Amino acid sequence: MGHILIGTCSWTDKALVGSGWYPPGRRDPEGRLRHYAGQFPVVEADSTYYALPSARNSRLWAERTPPGFRFDVKAFSLLTGHPTRPAALPADLRDRATGDPGLLDEVWHRFSEALRPLRQADRLGTLLFQFPPWFAPGARAEAVLHRTRKRATDWPMAVEFRHPDWWRDPHRERTTALLRDLDAAAVAVDMAQGLPTSIPPTTPVTSRDLAVVRFHGRSAAWGSGTKEDRFRHAYAEEELREWRPRLCALAERVAHLHVLFNNCCADAAVRAAESMKRLLAPATHPRDTTG
Structure with a gap:
């Protein structure tokens, strides 16, 4: 069975910081990350979606976390076709048209170079490319995915779709084959069902x-x-328990499984992650049978 790492989609969210989850004396940037890394082995860095990261922060993240800790880093908004404020770009790039392929290449170069210290320290889990709700299946979208993979050659890559048709028939099998061809991990989601934008709770590998x-x-x-x-949303234990067999089945098919909670209101995400850790304890700590 692969390693199951459980965590949350941010450790700096204002609602979490204000919830009281961080103890006194551990509420500065260094203290927060060290405290979080003492509770969970993985976290998603979502600040990199809103602004390009810096090599300095990558080095600090690595220094403040133990060996084996992993950061899943969310791709900068421009790299996934989301609206991007000019102010979010470096000053020397703000006069460039956001649709300029040369701009995308330069932004990717700066994004990846800033994360290189994190990767060299063996703290990078994956880059998460989350595409917007209007990114629908089709030839144009597939071309974007291939260009994205080409930019991110040799980087670990995970893809989350927000348009539900990717994981509905008749597209589901093609989507699975496409991501497999791209050597990109599919991101499964849990969310409310029955809405027009609900993503099916499928777990493709x-x-x-x-x-x-x-x-x-x-x-x-x-x-x-x-x-x-x-x-x-505060997850009830029965809602988490229904995922246990699915998560265990996923872990049997991959080397690593990252389970991340994004219900980021107050401390709801960390509490759900703590509950899931308890439910999956036998799976996350398999018994050593090597003798």
Whole structure:
């Protein structure tokens, strides 16, 4: 069985910082990350979606976490076709058109170079490319995915789709084959079902090395309302328990499974992660039978 790492989709979210989960004396940037890394073995860095990371931060993240800890790093918004404010770009790139392929290449170069210290320290789990809800299956989208993989050659890559048709018939098999061909891990999600934008809770395996499951919560306000409305959900144990056999089955097929909670209101994500750790304890700590 592969290694199952459980964590959350941020350690710096304002709601989490304000929830009281971090103890006194551990609420500065260094203290927060060291405390988090003492509780969980993986985290998603989502700040890199909003602004390009820096090599300095990559080095600090590596220094403040123990061997074996992993960061799943969310790709910068421009790299996945999301609207990007000019102010989020480096000053010398702000006069470039956002559709300019040369701009995308330069942004990727700076993004990857900033993360290189994290990778060299063996702290990088994967790069998460989360595509927007309007990124629908088709030849144009597949071409974007191939260009993205070409830029990210030799980097670990995971893909999350927000358009539900990727994982519905008749596209599901083609989507699986496409990601397998790209050597990209498919990201499975848990979210409210029955909404027009609901992603089916399928668990495809497209990489032997990694599978990722992100728990977004089950708010009926997904796709509308404020961020708090979209992600406000406290997972009940029975909701987590229904995922246990699926997660164990995934772990049997990959070397590493990352389980990340994105219901980031107050401390709901860390509490759900703690509960899932308990439910999966036998699987995350398999008995040594080597004698």
